Structure formats: structure tokens, C-alpha cells
Amino acid sequence: MSDTTVRHDVATARSARLTIEPPGLWKQVRTHVWRNIKHIRRMPEMLADVTFQPIMFVVLFAYVFGGSINAGVNYREWLLPGIMAQTMAFSCFVVAIGLTNDLNKGIIDRFRSLPISRASVLIGRSISSLIHSSIGIVVMAVTGLLIGWRIHNGFGKAVLGFALLLLFGFAMMWFGILAGSRLKSAEAVQGVMFTAVFPLTFLADTFAPAANMSPAWLRTIAEWNPISSLVRAMRELWGNTVPLAPDSALPLHHPVLSTVIWSVLLTAVLAPLSIRAFNHRTTD
Amino acid sequence: MTITTDARAARERSTGPAIEAEHLVKRFGDMTAVDDVSFSVPQGSVLGLLGPNGAGKTTTVRMMTTLSTPTSGTARVAGHDVRTDPEAVRHSMGLTGQAATVDEFLTGRENILLMGSLYGLSKTQIRSASDELLERFSLTDAGDKVVKEYSGGMRRRLDLAVSLIAAPRVLFLDEPTTGLDPRSRVELWEVLRALVADGTTLLLTTQYLEEADQLADRIVVIDHGRIIAEGTPLELKDQSGKAALVVTVSHADQLEAARGLLASHVREVHVDEGARQLTAPADGLADVTRIASVFDGSEIVLDDLGLKRPSLDDVFLHLTGRRAEEATEEVGDEVTDDTEPDPKGGRP
Incomplete structure (x- = not known):
């Protein structure tokens, strides 16, 4: 077969391909999500943060520290919403690291040279991270069921609890986008995010009751921590909690509402900042 | 070299130039990276943008591909203005950036699928297109391998294949052979020549004088952001004596x-x-x-x-009073944004 025939076929096909309509935003987002999920499948170790790590925390706290922590209730039941919230808070790591890598490798530039919406990259990144974290939530739930955690208040409230978790995860995405756009390397992201988010998840009503924290100002910070609202909300909805200390901070008296307010507030502040940081990073 | 009926038709359709730069200027703070650069590239021809590292080549390409906004001046790609109609520019061109910007955790085929779906092609269209492209770039056997396992030359070829999925009429290549061994470089040149034979307009930047000599119909020599010479390779060689x-x-x-x-x-x-x-x-x-x-x-x-x-190396020496390599050391890294890996690879 001659070279001419091949080349002619290619040329014909190529000109035929010119009459293509650009895809809608939803298809673009789906494509980005597909890519990110492929990454997880190629590198299952990426899932360590939502599998081994939280399981390790469950084991560590339920069996190692648990005996010494007085939560006034079955500690393992009480603990589980806390670890779920921590796992969700950490999901912003995934966004940040993925984004920084894409920026550094120039693939974002390639996307920007295509006739597609520039927001689709970020939306796709956020959705895949929520999927990523949801895997962690399922793993946590199964681990919890194995060690005695139960949902006591019926299906509707159970779903509402998970919905709040995802809502909070969505707010944290923006923090991930902000960090990923600002920081220059995956190592920097790891370092900064760990330093920022790790204490945030501990200085809350997650692993030990905030009510027992002293001095008093530490307790106040912990109780106003959005994560405490989220955790309290899940515990109330799932029936994993104890009566609230009457002198607790205001958000904990209305945990579901506070979680919604915190999430909206975080998004309202972080979304414009992170979009600005991303645009700044990608335009010159 | 075969010229297909299609390519001929495309050439006959040609009206204005495929690429035009008009007094492009880009400043980063006090630093002027690109200083009043103007040129025009007729359809179906190859322009080589030649200069040492830091000369402003990448910045020029970034402005022409809508990745960077000109401080002043403008550029047109396939008749569309980068300032007023960037969307149309993105529709009509393909870009192969300085680093091979393929996804190393996807296979070759998946990389083509990724870009194809972002362009809005259907699954079947992409399937047949990727078979053609992989064959054309001698990647058929590697198509289902993860790009991480590819050699530098294979990555470059895939990068190019991915840029061609939507059959752009204008292709920008920023240092397409930087970091390649001589054999892969010559192979890539062959591929580029075939593209031009198909009627594609190419703008390629290079710091390799030989490359510009081999591929370009016209060469624009740029140094410190300014055009210091322009002409066919022959004209430029004549200049240097x-x-x-x-x-x-x-x-x-x-x-x-x-x-x-x-x-x-x-x-x-x-x-x-x-x-x-x-x-x-x-x-x-x-x-x-x-x-x-x-x-x-x-x-x-x-x-x-x-x-x-006289080689283009001599031309550069003649024009700037220094060799291209010396210029590279002097000026240092290409000044663009800091997200770009810096191409340290010296001349072979």
C-alpha cells in the first residue's frame, strides 16, 4: 500500500473532523472527572488518604486512646462522625495537589489553549475530589459498622448527615483550589495544608470532647470550629451523641444550621479568593 | 513528498496570512520580554522563530495562543484576533507547548481521547482518529501503554498527535525537539514536513539553528525580545558573508x-x-x-x-556578536511565568 493512500485517508478524515460543535460545559466537566478518576485507578495509592489513614485513626483512637477518653457515651460510636469529618476536611489536599501538579506540568496551559470553559477544569477537579472523599466515607462507614457504630435515627436523618458532610467537603474544595493555585509544588502543598488542616481537625469536637478542653479559650476555639458543628450535627442526626453541655458555644446548640451557615460562609469567602488566585496563576 | 488533493484545496482556499503578529509587546513589571514584534506567516508555510533562551520566543507564542495577554499590539490566527475573539483563535489552532504536556498517567490512546472529547468529538470519531494518529506517529504499539513508560521522543510525538486531533489549520510548536536525541529529532522533523505537505501552517520556536534551517520557509531571529533579522534561511546565510x-x-x-x-x-x-x-x-x-x-x-x-x-550559527554570531550558546548562558532562563519547567538542555 502506498504512502499516498494512507496520507489521503488521513487528510480526508481530518477535514471531516473540522465541522465539530464544541461540547457543553457538562461534557467538559465529565471529561475532566473521567481523567481524574483514571488517575486514581492508575495510582490506587492515591486512595491511601481515604482508606488506610482513616482506618488507622479509627483503630488508634477506638482502641489505643479510647479507653482514656471520657466522652460519656460509647466512644466508638461517638468517634466515627469525627473521623468522617476529618477525612472530608482532608479532601482539600487532593484538590490542591492535583491542581498544583497540573499547573506545574503545563497541562492546564494545554486545557487553556482549547476552546473550552476555563471553569470546567476546577469544577471537574472538585467533583472528582468529592467522589474521592466519598470513597473514604464508605470505607469509614463499613469500618464503623464493624467496630460497633450504628445509625439510630432512621434513613432520612442518616442521609441528611451525609449530605451535610458533602456540603462541608464542597466548602473545603475551595480552600484546596486556593492552596493549589498559590503554592508552587506538591511538597509545599503537603506541608502547608498539613500544618493548616491537621490541627483544625484536632482542635474540634472530633476525637476528644471539646467541653473537656482547657484552658477555656481553647475550648471556645474548638467549639466555634466549623468542624465541631459538622460533627455535632452528624452525631445528633445519627444518634451517636450525648446531651450537650449547657455552657457550650452557640453554634453547637444548632449544629445543622451552623454547619450550613459555616459551609456557605466558607464558600462565599474562599471561592472568590481561590478563583482569583487560579486566574492570577494562569494569566500573565 | 505527497501533496493530497485536500491540501491543495486548502491552499486554494487560502486568502490572508494564517498567522500575523502586529507590534506585539509584553512587559512583566520593568522587564520587557517581547518588544514590538511583527511578522506574518502565509498559509501552508513554516515560520521558524529563532533565538536563545530568554529571547522572548515562548512569550510570543503564549500571546498568539491566547495564554497570555499582550501589553500592547495584537496577533491574528486564521484571521481571528487574539484580543477580541480568543475563542475563535482556540478553535483554529493547536499548541504543543515547551514541555511535553501529555498526561503521563493516561495511555497514549486515552490522552487522545481526553483532548478529543474536550473538542467535542464523538467516541467513534475519536476512535478512528486515534488509530490514524497513532499509526502516523509510529505509536500504534505503545498506544495502550501508560505515557510514564514512554521515551522522550515518544512523548513528543504523542504531544503532537494530541494537538492534531481536531485537525487544526495552524499549529504552534514551542521548542518541539528540545531535549530529544538527534535521531528522535530527525524523526519529528519528518512528521512536521508531512504536516506541512498536508497544508498545515506551522510556527515553531527553536534555539537550534539547524532546526530552523531544516524546516522553516522563513526565519525570524529574535533576541532580547526584539526582531533582529528576518528572511529565508538562504537570505540570512548570505547576510553573514x-x-x-x-x-x-x-x-x-x-x-x-x-x-x-x-x-x-x-x-x-x-x-x-x-x-x-x-x-x-x-x-x-x-x-x-x-x-x-x-x-x-x-x-x-x-x-x-x-x-x-555559513550556518545559521554564524548568522547569529554576525547579528549579535555572540554565539547562540553563549547567549543562552548569559541570558539564562526563558522569561515566562514560573509554572514552566525551564529547558536547561544545552545544544547537542
Whole structure:
């Protein structure tokens, strides 16, 4: 077969391909999500943060520290919403690291040279991270069921609890986008995010009751921590909690509402900042 | 080289230039990266943007591909203005950036699928297109392998294949062969020539003078953000003057004697002690025979004696007073944004 025939076929096909309509935003987002999920499948170790790590925390706290922590209730039941919230808070790591890598490798530039919406990259990144974290939530739930955690208040409230978790995860995405756009390397992201988010998840009503924290100002910070609202909300909805200390901070008296307010507030502040940081990073 | 009926049709359709830069200026703070750059590239031709690292080549390409906003001036791609209609520009061009920007955790085929779906092609269209592209770029066997396992040359070829999925009429290639071994470089040149034969307009930046010489119909030489010369490779070579006679002496201690001997037969002699080389202006092969017989009758042992036609390297030297490599060291890294890996690879 001659070279001419091949080349002619290619040329014909190529000109035929010119009459293509650009895809809608939803298809673009789906494509980005597909890519990110492929990454997880190629590198299952990426899932360590939502599998081994939280399981390790469950084991560590339920069996190692648990005996010494007085939560006034079955500690393992009480603990589980806390670890779920921590796992969700950490999901912003995934966004940040993925984004920084894409920026550094120039693939974002390639996307920007295509006739597609520039927001689709970020939306796709956020959705895949929520999927990523949801895997962690399922793993946590199964681990919890194995060690005695139960949902006591019926299906509707159970779903509402998970919905709040995802809502909070969505707010944290923006923090991930902000960090990923600002920081220059995956190592920097790891370092900064760990330093920022790790204490945030501990200085809350997650692993030990905030009510027992002293001095008093530490307790106040912990109780106003959005994560405490989220955790309290899940515990109330799932029936994993104890009566609230009457002198607790205001958000904990209305945990579901506070979680919604915190999430909206975080998004309202972080979304414009992170979009600005991303645009700044990608335009010159 | 085969020119298909399609390509011919595309050429006949041609009206204006495929790419036009009009007084492009880009400043980063006090630093002017691109300073009043204008040129135009006719459809179906190849323009080589030649210059050392940091000359402003990448910045120019980024402005023309809508990745960077010009401080002033503008550019048009396939008739669309990058300032007023960036969307249409993105529709009509493909870009292969400086680093091979393929996804290394996807397979070759999946990379093509990724870009194809972002362009809105259907699954079936992409399937047949990727078979063609993989075959064309000799990647059929590697198509289902993860790009992480690819060699540098394979990545580059895939990068190019991915840029071609939507059959752009205009293709920008930013240092397409940086970091490639000579063999992969020559292979890539072949692919690019085939593209041009199909009617694609190419703009490629390079710091390799040989590359511009090999591929480009016209060359724009850029240094410190300014255009310092423009023309066909031949025109540029003519500018830098005549051919040179190069004599390489075997023993360093005979270099001075050789210089003396040569100086009595030619107008002027340039000495490069490190290379044990003497260079003199020459008119043609007759000079080589003449000088060869002069050295034949002497005690001086020669490694080599030959005629060196002016290369674009000489053009650069002539235009800027320094060699392209020296310029690279002097100026340092390409000034763009800091998300780009810096192409440290010196000349081969």
C-alpha cells in the first residue's frame, strides 16, 4: 500500500473532523472527572488518604486512646462522625495537589489553549475530589459498622448527615483550589495544608470532647470550629451523641444550621479568593 | 513528498496570512520580554522563530495562543484576533507547548481521547482518529501503554498527535525537539514536513539553528525580545558573508607555525587555541586545494582541513556578536511565568 493512500485517508478524515460543535460545559466537566478518576485507578495509592489513614485513626483512637477518653457515651460510636469529618476536611489536599501538579506540568496551559470553559477544569477537579472523599466515607462507614457504630435515627436523618458532610467537603474544595493555585509544588502543598488542616481537625469536637478542653479559650476555639458543628450535627442526626453541655458555644446548640451557615460562609469567602488566585496563576 | 488533493484545496482556499503578529509587546513589571514584534506567516508555510533562551520566543507564542495577554499590539490566527475573539483563535489552532504536556498517567490512546472529547468529538470519531494518529506517529504499539513508560521522543510525538486531533489549520510548536536525541529529532522533523505537505501552517520556536534551517520557509531571529533579522534561511546565510576555510592542527605546539603559514596565503586568520583551529575567509573549494598543497609541503600535521559554509550559527554570531550558546548562558532562563519547567538542555 502506498504512502499516498494512507496520507489521503488521513487528510480526508481530518477535514471531516473540522465541522465539530464544541461540547457543553457538562461534557467538559465529565471529561475532566473521567481523567481524574483514571488517575486514581492508575495510582490506587492515591486512595491511601481515604482508606488506610482513616482506618488507622479509627483503630488508634477506638482502641489505643479510647479507653482514656471520657466522652460519656460509647466512644466508638461517638468517634466515627469525627473521623468522617476529618477525612472530608482532608479532601482539600487532593484538590490542591492535583491542581498544583497540573499547573506545574503545563497541562492546564494545554486545557487553556482549547476552546473550552476555563471553569470546567476546577469544577471537574472538585467533583472528582468529592467522589474521592466519598470513597473514604464508605470505607469509614463499613469500618464503623464493624467496630460497633450504628445509625439510630432512621434513613432520612442518616442521609441528611451525609449530605451535610458533602456540603462541608464542597466548602473545603475551595480552600484546596486556593492552596493549589498559590503554592508552587506538591511538597509545599503537603506541608502547608498539613500544618493548616491537621490541627483544625484536632482542635474540634472530633476525637476528644471539646467541653473537656482547657484552658477555656481553647475550648471556645474548638467549639466555634466549623468542624465541631459538622460533627455535632452528624452525631445528633445519627444518634451517636450525648446531651450537650449547657455552657457550650452557640453554634453547637444548632449544629445543622451552623454547619450550613459555616459551609456557605466558607464558600462565599474562599471561592472568590481561590478563583482569583487560579486566574492570577494562569494569566500573565 | 505527497501533496493530497485536500491540501491543495486548502491552499486554494487560502486568502490572508494564517498567522500575523502586529507590534506585539509584553512587559512583566520593568522587564520587557517581547518588544514590538511583527511578522506574518502565509498559509501552508513554516515560520521558524529563532533565538536563545530568554529571547522572548515562548512569550510570543503564549500571546498568539491566547495564554497570555499582550501589553500592547495584537496577533491574528486564521484571521481571528487574539484580543477580541480568543475563542475563535482556540478553535483554529493547536499548541504543543515547551514541555511535553501529555498526561503521563493516561495511555497514549486515552490522552487522545481526553483532548478529543474536550473538542467535542464523538467516541467513534475519536476512535478512528486515534488509530490514524497513532499509526502516523509510529505509536500504534505503545498506544495502550501508560505515557510514564514512554521515551522522550515518544512523548513528543504523542504531544503532537494530541494537538492534531481536531485537525487544526495552524499549529504552534514551542521548542518541539528540545531535549530529544538527534535521531528522535530527525524523526519529528519528518512528521512536521508531512504536516506541512498536508497544508498545515506551522510556527515553531527553536534555539537550534539547524532546526530552523531544516524546516522553516522563513526565519525570524529574535533576541532580547526584539526582531533582529528576518528572511529565508538562504537570505540570512548570505547576510553573514562567505564560506570559511577551517584548518585543524594535530599538535597544539604547531598552531603558531600553522597560523604564520596560513596568514601568508589568505587575507586574515582567526585562531581558536582550544580547538587547535584556524579559520580564514574562503571563496570556494579551489581555496581548499590551494591551502592543502601549502600544508602538504610543510612539517605541520593536520587533523582536518575543509570548507565550512555559513550556518545559521554564524548568522547569529554576525547579528549579535555572540554565539547562540553563549547567549543562552548569559541570558539564562526563558522569561515566562514560573509554572514552566525551564529547558536547561544545552545544544547537542
